[in-house]
Amino acid sequence: MENLLIPSPQGTTRVFVVLGDPVAQVKAPELMNRVFVANGVDAVMVPVHVHPCELPTVMPGLKQIANLDGMLITIPHKFDVCAHIDTASEMVSLSGAANALRREIDGSWSGENFDGLGFVAGLMQQGHDPAGKIVTLVGSGGAGVAIAAALLQAGVQRLNVTDLSKEKASRLAQRLNARYNGRVDASVTPQLQDADIVINSTPMGLRETDPLPFDVDRLHNETLVADIIMKPAQTRLLKHAAQRGLRVHQGIHMLAPQIEMYREYFRVPFVGEHSVGENPRY
């Protein structure tokens, strides 16, 4: 990932942005620019730092830039950006959050959320089909809501969504139950005893000193413990679960499928890996 060189943007270059606050930590520009270069596409992704109070001013401006074709959305804008989407996907409607927008042929903007789809794709790739399973999701934030919606779309039998804010979890459950009648319940304390899969989608685990997001000892022996935290790859939660002999699923698994989903969503024709020197632009 280090030292990726790309052709300099020129007048003809199509522009993509990733919106966040802060934005210095985002990896999307390097990941997506690698995809553009590898597939010989004259496009570039740049970071766009937007304070929450400025989103209502910035979004209409970005939407009207004629050579801006797509946006990725990160913390804290995934919820508020929905007000600026002309056509929301089912995933966006269900989760109430979006992490990708694209310009359509007619100039309107569609919104999608790949956080949950990427998470489910990662589960499947690792051999953990969630269909028919009892799942507990700990944390109903920007990523959690999308994971909840994608799990239901993937056919989980029952989903317990939790959050320290009962109201937040209840609102999510209500929205999901309107589509997946009665399969979702909300609570502050996670239901652990009968869960087949338990997912941490809280930020707890980013720091080594964070408390565990839930009590691993209360899980049965067949439970899969998943984390969405990517750094560290093996969080304290996953270490504890592994020590107990439970199967674990790392946060990194949700990333690779999303890059491929973004490529498709942004209509980057897949050519395959080739070096910059072979780039058809040159």
Next chain:
Amino acid sequence: MENLLIPSPQGTTRVFVVLGDPVAQVKAPELMNRVFVANGVDAVMVPVHVHPCELPTVMPGLKQIANLDGMLITIPHKFDVCAHIDTASEMVSLSGAANALRREIDGSWSGENFDGLGFVAGLMQQGHDPAGKIVTLVGSGGAGVAIAAALLQAGVQRLNVTDLSKEKASRLAQRLNARYNGRVDASVTPQLQDADIVINSTPMGLRETDPLPFDVDRLHNETLVADIIMKPAQTRLLKHAAQRGLRVHQGIHMLAPQIEMYREYFRVPFVGEHSVGENPRY
């Protein structure tokens, strides 16, 4: 200029844009990205295509992007962009047009116009100090107005500004005379007989079949004939003038000083040319 490779933008990268309609022809991204790379600055310039009717929506949005530090402005936005400048330079006030904006420490946006300053710097570099001279400027468009203002600032004795639209030339002369009392007059037909320097700032000459913007045969033998058209380097006008034995001044001379002015204006510390491999970012 071909095949310039730059480090991929990352989360920390500062963003610069060049606004135009169309924008595919602009050379600014490659020129400025070369400056950023050469001086080891973590910044990138991308093209931004804005239709005139969308400028009032796009500009407030761009101004509120926290990691967007500067803009270059090209046709047709040089006049209308002035409404979005918080602090206009004297050059912008005089010419009524801007071609560069930058974010100040307090978050406000300043505007400057380097078209004329670049032109005058180019004249000086070629040994043609305009101070005290009688100058005729043919064409009062986006570049012409800035050249007129810069020539007065450089101390021309008399300036004849012309345009096919008498009103356009008169408006410009009025604005300039408010500052440079009586040194400017406006006309439709250029005053050629006593001119020391005659400048073409119309688009006539971009195509080989264009008529000459003014009659070279009516100039006296010491007149300098200047063109702001860069392609072709030697326009039909300049060829005719050279054939008549007159000194000529090519459009390209206004470009190099402007790149250096942009570097300073955008506060890119000058380190000097070094290759990407030595870039302090890496």
